[in-house]
Structures are given as C-alpha cells and as structure tokens.
Amino acid sequence: MMRGKGWDAVILTGSDPHSSEYPAPRWKQVEWLTGFTGEAGDVVVTLDHAGLWTDTRYFIAANRQLAGTGVELHKLRVPEQVPIPQWLAENFGAEDPVIAIDSLCQNVAAVSEIEAAFGSAPFSIVGIPDLLNPLWPERPAVPQTPISVLDDASAGLSREAKILWARQFISNNDCEGILFTSLDEIAWMLNVRASDIDYNPYVISYLLVTQERVIWFVLKDHSEDPETDGTFDLLVSEGIELLPYGDVALVLSQEFEGSLFVDPSTLNREIAEAISDAQINMVQGRSPVILRKSIKNPVEIEGMRRAHVEDGVAMEKFLYWLEKSVAAGETVTEKDAADYLGRMRAQIDGYRGDSFETISAYGEGAALPHYVTPKENAPVLEAHGLYLCDSGGQYVFGTTDITRTVPLGPCTPLEREDYTLVLKGHIALAKAVFPRGTAGCQLDVLAREPLWSCKRNFGHGTGHGVGFWLGVHEGPQDIRQNFNTQALLPGMITSDEPGIYREGQHGVRHENLILCKEAGANDFGDWLCFESLTLCHFDTSIIEKGLLDTNEVAWLNAYNERVYNALAPRLPSDIASWLREKTRAI
C-alpha cells in the first residue's frame, strides 16, 4: 500500500480520535499490526523498517511480543531516547519524505512535534482518516453502549452550571466557541456516562459549546437502547442538540464562525484541517475542564469516600478468602484470585465494572509493574512469598484504585525488607504536610528516599490523578520525577504507590488513593495535607519493625485501626474477627 501511494513512512498511534489513553478495539491499530498489547505504543513503518515506540513500563512485554515480527523496539523514557519526530527527521534528513498518518488518530500537538523536528528540512504529511481500513476488513465499529446521566445531586454540579462556566471561559478568551475533544472532559461536562471503552465510562463523541448552542456529536449508526433514549430525551429537553458523531467537521465548517478554542493535545488532525479549511480561527490552549475536573466538589469527595468504604469491604472479603484458601492448600491461580475479587466488587450496589484490568500477580510476576494476568493457565499461588493485587472499581459514586501486597506464607528476609521499605515510602507521602503551591514533583522524593537510602528504586511514577467515576488516570497533577509545575490543590485525588521490583524474584507495591485537603494556616503559610481515601489494612506480619520509626509505626497503627472501624460493621462476623487480628497495633 505504501509503495502504491508513494508514502515513505506511515505513523500509527495506539490511540483513538480523542487521544484516549485506552482506546476501544476499533483503534487498537498497533496491536492489530504488531501484536503488542501494551497500553502505550506508537508505530512507524518505512519501506525498510518497522518500529514500535513504547516506554519503560512495557519493555519486557514488547520484547516478548515483538520477537520474530521484525518490528524493532524503540525505547522511550530512557536518557538516550529518540522519539518518533526526531527519529523521522534523523532518518529522512533532506529526502523530502511523504509521511502518511491516520489523521483521526494523530493529534495536532503530535503533528506539531514532527514539524518542529524537521525544522526547515522539507517533508510532507498526508492525513488519511481510518488509513488502515482497506487492510483490516474485520475492523470493529465505533462502539455505542448505553448512556446514562448523573443527576445533579450525584454529580455535585449541574450540566447547566458547567455550560455556563464554559461560556464564561469562551468569552474570557475572546472566542465564539469551544470544542471539547477529550472523552473524559465531555463526560464531565454533560454528566453522562457509558462504557464505550473498557474500564472507562466514556461516550465516544465530540462536544461543541457556543454562547447560543450546545451540540453533542454522539449519534452513531447502531440502534439505540431505552436507557440512552431517555438520556437523549432529557438532554434535548434542555436544548442540547444531538448530531451524528461523524458530522463534527462538516457542521463546524458550515455553521461556525469566529474563533474556536481547541486543545491541541486531544484535537485530531482531521478535524483541525477541516477547521482551518473553513477559515475558522483556532485558539489553542489547555482545556479548562482538565484543572476544574481534577478539583473534586464536595459531592464527588463524599462519593469517593463512600466508594472506598464499599471497595474496602470487597477487598477485605477477598484477602480473607485468599489467605484461607491458600493456607488450606486449595489450588488458586492468579486468574482465580482476580475473578474472586471481581465477584466481591460486583456485589456492591452501584458497581459498574472495574476501573482497569486487575493485576493479580504472584512471585516473579509481581516484579512486572504492568503484569497482565494470563486468562488461561495462570500461575498457581503457593503458600510462601508475596502476592500483589492492583485493582479498582467503577461505581456510580466514585472510582477506586488500590494495590495490596500480601504474604501467602513464609517470606525471605529480602521480601520482608522490600515490603517494609515500600511501606515507609508510602507512609512518608501519605503523612506529608506541605505549603500551598507545592507541586507533586516536589513531593515525590518523600516516597523514594526510604528506598534510595538503601539504593533501591522504582521505575514508575509515585502518583497519578484519579477521576470521579471517570478515568483512573487523569491530570493535570501527578506525583512523579518530572518537572510538572501544577500545584496540588485541595480536592485533588492522586494515588500513592511506591514499589520495588526484582526481576525473576518478587515485586512489592503499596497503593492508596489520597485526597489533598487543607491543613490550616499560620505565620509560615497556608498548609495542605492528604487524607488516605483507600480503606484496606496493610499486613503487618512481615514488617521489619526495626526499619520503621515511631512516627511511621504510629501512622500504620492509626490507619489499620481506622480501616477496622470503618469496615468491620459491614463485614460478616468471621471476616470482621479476622480483620480485628490483622489490624492489631504493632
């Protein structure tokens, strides 16, 4: 196809027309092409090379999955990295290449990076929507799952208020409209949820807000269902126009005039070109929803607290069963364990699925931070060493994400030491007090220094933002070794998840979600701290107590006591008794 078209290179991204972190099957182009299943990967194919670009999290999986395919791994997030734009510029130099992209799946910011890398060197970009279609007859359709609404009392802020706020933003920015292209932003703006993407309760759509109109580009070719019909009726009754998903470029071209605010990090090249062609002035900037959405309102905060009580009950039932089953010599695989936990969550009223695919990993499997539990022939848990489970639930009142690492029997001194050091790191961040204005990257070292002082470390971030019944990953804040200047603000929720991974041996990660909140003011400033939202005990049986200082022990005992008090009344008595023992002060 490339030779026929005269293309020198084709870029395919692992994302969708909305730059989603996790795309629906229709847009798993990289997986279709290369077999690589990691959650972040882009591909460049030239006439004599095929390369996959992914980051540290997926090197081991990529090496395994790409073996024998002829596709070469290009490493990102390493000091010597050569990202795609630089690689293209270096490899095609002054050859004036024709670079084909799937213009739906490449965002404006990514195209700008290619342009910057080439500088004054000649090249051209050919944008083809759904470029792979001719080669991929069985390609899945654009998904369309039932859509529901959150009522105002459950969302904490009405659609009407959010639209008014967006209109204020438009006029502050001297624009006539704003086009929302990111799926979590659209879900937040309209207080709607669906399950068009696994684990992510989004509706694949675009949203245009002007001073006079609100147009939701959401209608697709499939049949509707009653729930969605009700949602649509409600929105139409509020004056929101519903138009076909594929019509956004056409409608903008024909019906919009003036300046349009867009976010180049999620606006795809196909629509951007249509906007340009229609002589619409694009004002590019970060969508205001990103920050606003990250600061949870009181209803969302209460919902998240409730979600963590419910989720904690499921977790404790799971950990109880796990301990008893393994101790009894029953055959339990990693997959069995994940399934059992899923069933415990499914008992919760308001559960709408998991927030990501459960990582259920025993022993050396846990040494892979992004281990994928095999669906068939998963490893059997043994009555010794460490088992790690990283999972979360989506509830109509909140989203959870928790990792617990537990001993299944005797552990080695190194396992105990790693377990304790990671807990020290977790606690140091959880109990941090810091002045207003502090960014996550300025706190990250708190979770690492207990590990660093023993010359251990982990290769992923310490904390990511978490949405309210939305994506389990969201910005703009994070807690990691980058230089993200976004201050942590009251109402933001992030994870706290340090780890230690020893390839071929074991892995440890301890993760709670933490809520940033106010901690008073004095002559020295205005103070913030965290509340641990997650409620599930930390196993104390393998702690090397000599490694903890008195403040850390006090934190741990108080946390476990809080877990017991919150969960015991909701647990069967045998599990409550067991939890009483598990949460005894050390």
Added chain:
Amino acid sequence: MMRGKGWDAVILTGSDPHSSEYPAPRWKQVEWLTGFTGEAGDVVVTLDHAGLWTDTRYFIAANRQLAGTGVELHKLRVPEQVPIPQWLAENFGAEDPVIAIDSLCQNVAAVSEIEAAFGSAPFSIVGIPDLLNPLWPERPAVPQTPISVLDDASAGLSREAKILWARQFISNNDCEGILFTSLDEIAWMLNVRASDIDYNPYVISYLLVTQERVIWFVLKDHSEDPETDGTFDLLVSEGIELLPYGDVALVLSQEFEGSLFVDPSTLNREIAEAISDAQINMVQGRSPVILRKSIKNPVEIEGMRRAHVEDGVAMEKFLYWLEKSVAAGETVTEKDAADYLGRMRAQIDGYRGDSFETISAYGEGAALPHYVTPKENAPVLEAHGLYLCDSGGQYVFGTTDITRTVPLGPCTPLEREDYTLVLKGHIALAKAVFPRGTAGCQLDVLAREPLWSCKRNFGHGTGHGVGFWLGVHEGPQDIRQNFNTQALLPGMITSDEPGIYREGQHGVRHENLILCKEAGANDFGDWLCFESLTLCHFDTSIIEKGLLDTNEVAWLNAYNERVYNALAPRLPSDIASWLREKTRAI
C-alpha cells in the same frame, strides 16, 4: 534629564556590564539613586513614578531604606508579582513609550523579556552607556586591582587545556569564536584572580577566544602594579593578546568575522548592538563554562577539603572565644564577633579575604536571613538565646560558606525546637542517597519536610552552588523549590542551609557545604550521595533529642566526631579540650 531627552521610562539595574550578582561601587546605581543596599534590586523611573523591584529576601530592608524616598517597592518571588517587563507593558500599553536603559548594565536576555512583554504593542528602547554619568560626577572608576595567576598544579586544569576545550566547543557549534562576558567564567578560563569586586576574586574584563586568537580585554586607565605586570607578561608569553577593556565592541566590529557564540544572560546590550551592527552572526546559548566549572576537578576538590579544615580551625577558635567571652560577661557586639572571626581567618596562609560580608546576628537580628551587621552601634550579645553567624573565606585553594547557630545561654523551648527541626532538615539532605540524574529541586523537600510536618518553613533556597576560589554563588545547579532540571553531578558543590525565622524573635540556620559524589551502582541504578565538606561542630546542648530519630543522632555523632578528629590536632590544647566536650556523642 528624562524630559529633556524625551524618555518616558528609565530602567537602572543593580548589576554591572557583566551581569554580576555583586557589582563594584561604580555600578551600585540603584543604591546611589534610592539608598537601597540589598544585593538584588532594579529600578524603573517614569515621569510620575519611581519603583524598586526586589525579592522576598529584601522586603524588610527595602521598606526601611525606601521610607520617605517616594520610591515604591515592587515585590518579586511572590505569587502576585509583576516583573518590570510586564509592569512596563501594562503601564504604557499602546502609548509607544521611549524606554531608556543603561545599555552597559542591561543584558540581552532582559531586553528580550521587555520585547516579549510588549508583544506587538509599539515601544522603543534607547540604550545609553553609563546613562547616569552626567548626574553622578563622583562616580567611582572601573576598578583595577592586582591580578595573580593560579599555576596549573593549583588550578587542576591549565589555561591551555581550557582554551583548547573552548575551541572544540566553538567548532562543535559551527562558530568562529566565543565571547566570554561573565567575570567568574573569565577568571576560570584564564586561571586568574583579582579583587575588583568585594568578596569576588574577579578581574573586570571580557575574553574572546577564536581558533587563532585569545584576546583579553583587560587593560584600564590606571597604573599597573608589579604582581599584575608579572601576570600580564606570563599571559603574553603564552600568546594571549591584552587589549583595553573598553575596546571589545570596536575590536569585534573591525577584526571578527563569522559566527560568534554569546551568552545572552551576561552579554550586555551595548556590545550586542555593536556585534549586530557589524553584521556578525550571534549564536546565543548558555556558556559551556557554567557547567564545566561547577564540576570540580580533583585538585579543586582537594583544595576545597583543605580550605574547610583551615576554615574549621578558625570557626572553632571563634566559637570558643565567643562562648567564653559572653559567659564571662564581657561586652561583645555583633560587629566585635564578626571582626574576631575575620582575624581568625586572616591567620590562615592563603587567605584572600571573606567570600561575602559576615552575617553576625543575635536574637531577632537573626530572624532576617540577609541581616546586615551594623558597622556602628551593633547590638550587644546577651547570655541567653541564639546567635547566628553566616560567613565564609576565600583562600587560594578554595572557598567556604558556613552558618552556625549557637546558644549563648539558656534558650526557650521554641528556640530549642526550631534549632532541632532545622538540624533534622540539614541532616536529611546531607545524608541523602539518590540516583544519577536527580535534580536539586527534586531533593529540596528532604530539608523542608521535617519543618513542614510542624508547619514551619523558610523563604529562601536550601542550597546554592559554590565556586573554587570564585563566587560563593554559582550555577547551574541548586537545591531549591524551583523547577531547575540540572542534575546534580559528581564534583558539584552546593550549600545545605535550611532555616527557621521568626520576626522579632529569633532565627536558626545550619549550613554546611556538601560535595556530590559517587556512591556505587547496582541493579536499581547508579547512585550518588554527598560528602559534608564543612568541618565545625553542631552544638548539641540545646537539641530536643526526642525530635531526632536514631539515624539522625548517628549522623550527628559521626559528624561531630569527624570534626573533632580533623581539627583537634590543629587547635591549641585548651580549645581542643573544649571541642572534645562539644563533640561528645549524644
């Protein structure tokens, strides 16, 4: 003058033609104009306003010194700051103002910021060298002090090697030459020292290096002295050309062709204009000397270690005398104490003056991080509370910078607590272990969290780079709450100086210099740590031991023991015995 010339605004900086942090008296224009003596301050005068811009360190001094002058304080390093470029743009809007600057004292980067702030709004800049001369008949001349050379054995890297390295840099950057404009860079390049600026052993000059020539623009109008004559003879014998200081623009215009590498952060506007007018292509970037100079070579590291032994002897003699004198009821003022310490340092062979003006501050004086000890009628020390001394020496083998806070008698519980918390912060940074690639801003929180956890903080950076017999402040690394991405590298020296300041009460600061060095490698990475260079005991008598954990106590005891072992053999026996008691393990 402004009305006569048709100027709408005049900008005067607190710096010199080399963007030096501390200028010679000739360039203390801001002090001459406003009376403000802080080390960082710029002035804008319009026809109806005069404003001084300075940062948090100097607000208290500025308010006092500007009172009654009609000059208004504009605050920098505060969230609501409006720096000069923005202020000009906001105040003159579309009025097409004529802005006059002293083109010698405004660097290219600063002018670019003004241009960026105005954007497309019209304005013009008039550059006048020595703009203030007509109003300031007694203005001091360009200083010219005796110049000496460091021989290669003392510098660790010869002039010849440095020039070869600079020539490699030139050709790597496709340039025909590099103009060094920063005084510390020139001193480092040529291995020369003088004392043209108080506390800073620099030679006011410019240095041009091309593939064929090395031209030092250094000759001034004053008579020479024998030491300098010898230096000049040596340099000329090596083929270095010496030309008048004022001729740099003329010589570049007439004798240089091609591309010239310049650093816009220290290149002044006057020379930049001359370069532009001569059609020379300016390649702007950060001077390569900045990073290279910050990574001390083995000779420099050994020299710094030696300097800290010598300096430690002076400090211990001083602290012994101080304690005995105050306890004996003698009248000792802050100034007396600073003078005594100066005399102890002056006894050291190789001493070339202090590295900055000693801050000798008792009680509430110490609550000002940048307190200036009065020359007349300085406060008398009393036999209670805390005394703080921040000082340093310049030696031909290194530079020191140390702060000790010591009790002069009984202390309040709050003084003891603040003293101990600051020490916890100091120790946490000093004993940090971190992976290669870590930047100072990623470690800064280690020194702050012990304070933050008690809702206390300090308003200055934790650590600044320190030169080798050069400036006591140098880049590119630092340890502070900024987002400076420069990694700490083996061979870099920074300070470690957390503090707590309570206005009207007391101040605590504990400062050592720390050397970044390698700490081995393992599966988790390549590790770095710090060596504390400074050798002077920390007083343990007022420590609240309950606030220290066992690791902190172990660090403190080991440090004090190391101090005793290093210094006792060089101290008179009475002071050595006293130090033995002072350094007993707690």
